[in-house]
Amino acid sequence: MTRARSSQIDLSSTSYYHCMARCVRRSFLCGLDFETGRDYSHRKSWIVSRIKYLASVFAIKICAYAVMSNHYHLVLYVDSSAINHWGDDEVHARWSQIYRQDAQLLSMYSAKEAEHKLALWRQRLGDISWFMRCLNEPIARHANKEDAKKGRFWEGRFKSQALLDEGAVLSAMVYVDLNPVRAKIAQTPETSDFTSIQERIKKLSMELENKEFDKSLEKQCDETKQPADLMAFANGGKSSKAKIDFHLSDYLELIDTTSRVIREGKRGAVPEKIAPILTRLYLNPQTWLNMLNHLQNGFSYAIGKMNALVKYCHHYPSTTTKGIRLSQSVYLATA
Numbered sequence: 001m002t003r004a005r006s007s008q009i010d011l012s013s014t015s016y017y018h019c020m021a022r023c024v025r026r027s028f029l030c031g032l033d034f035e036t037g038r039d040y041s042h043r044k045s046w047i048v049s050r051i052k053y054l055a056s057v058f059a060i061k062i063c064a065y066a067v068m069s070n071h072y073h074l075v076l077y078v079d080s081s082a083i084n085h086w087g088d089d090e091v092h093a094r095w096s097q098i099y100r101q102d103a104q105l106l107s108m109y110s111a112k113e114a115e116h117k118l119a120l121w122r123q124r125l126g127d128i129s130w131f132m133r134c135l136n137e138p139i140a141r142h143a144n145k146e147d148a149k150k151g152r153f154w155e156g157r158f159k160s161q162a163l164l165d166e167g168a169v170l171s172a173m174v175y176v177d178l179n180p181v182r183a184k185i186a187q188t189p190e191t192s193d194f195t196s197i198q199e200r201i202k203k204l205s206m207e208l209e210n211k212e213f214d215k216s217l218e219k220q221c222d223e224t225k226q227p228a229d230l231m232a233f234a235n236g237g238k239s240s241k242a243k244i245d246f247h248l249s250d251y252l253e254l255i256d257t258t259s260r261v262i263r264e265g266k267r268g269a270v271p272e273k274i275a276p277i278l279t280r281l282y283l284n285p286q287t288w289l290n291m292l293n294h295l296q297n298g299f300s301y302a303i304g305k306m307n308a309l310v311k312y313c314h315h316y317p318s319t320t321t322k323g324i325r326l327s328q329s330v331y332l333a334t335a
Helices: 042-057 080-085 088-096 100-108 111-124 128-147 166-177 196-209 217-223 248-264 272-280 288-293 306-315 324-330
Strands: 016-022 060-067 071-078 159-163
Touching (some): 088 111, 196 217, 306 324
Antiparallel strands (some): 016 071
16 A cells, blocks of 8 residues: 555655655657667756756755666665754745746735745645655656657656665665666766765866875875765765765775776675675675665665664554565664
């Protein structure tokens, strides 16, 4: 049974979510359609541009993204603290960037009605469902207009998984960033077009070009500026802004090594140099690749440690406990 979206996305459980939307009939409506021979790859840039635009408006940050030929993945973070610091004027200004006509009507409402509208808009600007709606609807309209067709462009409601701990967040990010490599349409992360990892690597390369290497490459990596459109890695430093509590250098090591294992087809073989990184996340290096291979079908509405999954399922009685056994195998007993 399909669960209400309000119970799938609960910020009291976590602020991180893995979301996925697929084109209708699984057609390659964002890539080369082998049946018709038409190439729709230009639509991938539409999706990336829209994702970044909405991230600048909503209180939602992009941790990772990958746009494929017939679907896309996102790892999102809802920055609740940012919403609480916005004044009414900022809420109105942000909402007007998406729904200008709606925002222009605010002056016509009574004071009580205007207050209610602003409260509603504030809530929506931190709502993943509204973020995805504002992403998918314009893309569908634009694509249908280009094709001179009507009807659905997306298969249905987007799918989401709650990421209940740091290990789940980083695993979902790696899963998303390596989608093109796993699908064998890219050889390396840096050649994976329309992905956040390619964007992070390009930015890093540009930053390091004119730097003198008076420090280790690892420190140089962690001290460089990161892409403004993506949620930054904390790199061990303290900041008032929300950041991924992990070192960028470690993440890149994790991505690079994992991509090599995937390409070479060494199932379950995780090199020793990334084992300590996984251990810090309470993930079992021997079974972590199995988690990546089954991140979507092995887990259901949430990903995380067994006790966190059990708690999440108890909070929502209608939620399937799918993923408990996989979680037991992939998380270390000390987690």
